[in-house]
Amino acid sequence: MWRDALLVAGKDLRIELRSRVVLNQVAPFAIVVLALFAFALGPDRAPMVQAAAGLFWVAVLFAVVLAVQRSFALEANDGTRDGLRLSGLDPAGIFLGKAAAIAVQLVVLEVLLAAGVVLFYGAHVRSYGAVLVACAAGTAGLAAVGTLYGALAAGVRVRETLLPFLLLPVVAPVLLAGTRAWQVALGTGPGGDTADPWLRLMLVFAAVYLALGVIIFGPLQEAS
Amino acid sequence: MASAVFLRAAVALTGRFPVLAGIDLTVAPGEIVVLEGPNGAGKTSVLRACAGLLPVTSGEAVVLGHDLRRNAAAVRRQVGMLGHAAALYDELNVVENVRFAVRAAGAGVDGIDAALDRLGLVGRLRRTTVGRLSAGQRRRVALAVLVARRPGLWLLDEPHAALDAAARTLLGDLVKEAVAGGATVVLASHEPEASLPLADRAVALAGGRVVHERSLTRRRAGAIGDIHVA
Numbered sequence: 001m002w003r004d005a006l007l008v009a010g011k012d013l014r015i016e017l018r019s020r021v022v023l024n025q026v027a028p029f030a031i032v033v034l035a036l037f038a039f040a041l042g043p044d045r046a047p048m049v050q051a052a053a054g055l056f057w058v059a060v061l062f063a064v065v066l067a068v069q070r071s072f073a074l075e076a077n078d079g080t081r082d083g084l085r086l087s088g089l090d091p092a093g094i095f096l097g098k099a100a101a102i103a104v105q106l107v108v109l110e111v112l113l114a115a116g117v118v119l120f121y122g123a124h125v126r127s128y129g130a131v132l133v134a135c136a137a138g139t140a141g142l143a144a145v146g147t148l149y150g151a152l153a154a155g156v157r158v159r160e161t162l163l164p165f166l167l168l169p170v171v172a173p174v175l176l177a178g179t180r181a182w183q184v185a186l187g188t189g190p191g192g193d194t195a196d197p198w199l200r201l202m203l204v205f206a207a208v209y210l211a212l213g214v215i216i217f218g219p220l221q222e223a224s
Numbered sequence: 225m226a227s228a229v230f231l232r233a234a235v236a237l238t239g240r241f242p243v244l245a246g247i248d249l250t251v252a253p254g255e256i257v258v259l260e261g262p263n264g265a266g267k268t269s270v271l272r273a274c275a276g277l278l279p280v281t282s283g284e285a286v287v288l289g290h291d292l293r294r295n296a297a298a299v300r301r302q303v304g305m306l307g308h309a310a311a312l313y314d315e316l317n318v319v320e321n322v323r324f325a326v327r328a329a330g331a332g333v334d335g336i337d338a339a340l341d342r343l344g345l346v347g348r349l350r351r352t353t354v355g356r357l358s359a360g361q362r363r364r365v366a367l368a369v370l371v372a373r374r375p376g377l378w379l380l381d382e383p384h385a386a387l388d389a390a391a392r393t394l395l396g397d398l399v400k401e402a403v404a405g406g407a408t409v410v411l412a413s414h415e416p417e418a419s420l421p422l423a424d425r426a427v428a429l430a431g432g433r434v435v436h437e438r439s440l441t442r443r444r445a446g447a448i449g450d451i452h453v454a
Binding site: 015077 | 275276277279297300301303305307308309310311312313314315316320324325327328329330353362
């Protein structure tokens with residue numbers, strides 16, 4: 001399983017390095033989303049700082065949809081989906097590999113978006129630990145659930161429009177918990193004194209979807 | 225000796241439509257069988273079912289000793305399929321594509337260089353991304369994957385499509401070498417002049433069933449054996 005996961009992750013990341021779709025298209029899109037929100041909130045700094053945590057995670061969610069679509073578009077061309085099934089790779093390995101590749105791309109996006117939040121919204125980080133743990137757990141959870149729903153939508157003709165419809169409601173807990181954890185870390189909004197409960201929720205979300213993906217990705221791949 | 229492919233009253237559905245409607249087909253180890261028939265006869269469906277990609281919903285289906293109705297995925301690593309699509313990643317170069325496919329199938333990478341040489345994929349071509357290759361060159365890369373993987377069962381769907389004369393001759397040689405090495409070959413073709421000279425037997429399909437079989441082994445020696453299926 002781990003060997004297969006490394007093989008698939010390596011393949012997907014090599015393709016991304018070659019095509020740079022996430023870097024040249026998804027990342028600018030996410031930055032533009034942040035900038036547009038900044039315009040919408042007006043020239044005052046206070047509402048922007050208040051909204052910074054939530055807008056970071058909204059931008060991450062939009063980026064996840066595009067990254068997952070890109071990941072499964074690779075398997076939609078030239079019969080590569082059948083090729084992957086025919087290879088005999090462990091489905092759990094394929095799931096973990098694709099999720100890992102998406103996670104690596106998300107980390108890059110989150111670094112850019114975090115810089116954007118500081119630059120556009122003037123946010124100051126009080127607790128780097130909470131920010132980092134929230135990003136790590138959120139990334140793992142979003143990559144896992146995105147890979148699962150990407151596989152579910154992969155066999156459908158209207159997958160481009162179906163995926164956001166399926167995925168965005170499911171990742172609401174990450175949006176909520178990530179926003180609250182970041183509010184604590186940035187010292188803005190009603191996040192409370194500690195980010196621990198929200199970080200735990202994100203870790204549980206990631207663990208559940210990683211385990212679920214390992215178990216059901218195979219049947220999902222065959223059925224879709 | 226057990227059959228390489230054994231289908232008995234096998235039914236496979238696409239949606240509710242039976243693409244295989246109770247087909248009976250047996251292929252002996254080391255045999256080369258050509259599937260003939262008009263579009264929609266079920267040729268590609270037979271190949272996909274044998275590869276474990278199309279579920280057989282009733283009847284018997286055993287390929288290389290694996291019961292496809294119990295666990296279709298188990299046979300996949302032992303099967304090599306060349307379909308209408310080459311199953312290659314446009315952004316990866318020739319070597320990267322072949323290496324990924326071979327490693328994914330759990331085969332050794334030792335034979336990759338020799339396979340690429342054999343298919344004429346040499347020099348700068350090896351480092352060219354597949355998205356920039358012609359249809360014929362992509363077909364050669366897909367064939368190189370098969371040669372490097374050395375599967376026990378070759379399933380070839382219109383293998384001569386997009387190939388030039390030299391590559392068609394080479395394909396014939398590769399098929400014969402695979403069989404000499406112990407593999408079995410089932411190929412679907414609309415080009416009898418290219419496929420029949422390779423084959424031991426031709427099987428005609430219509431409506432997802434076998435309607436006619438003829439032995440070609442003896443024809444090569446001057447005689448023909450025909451079997452009509454009711």
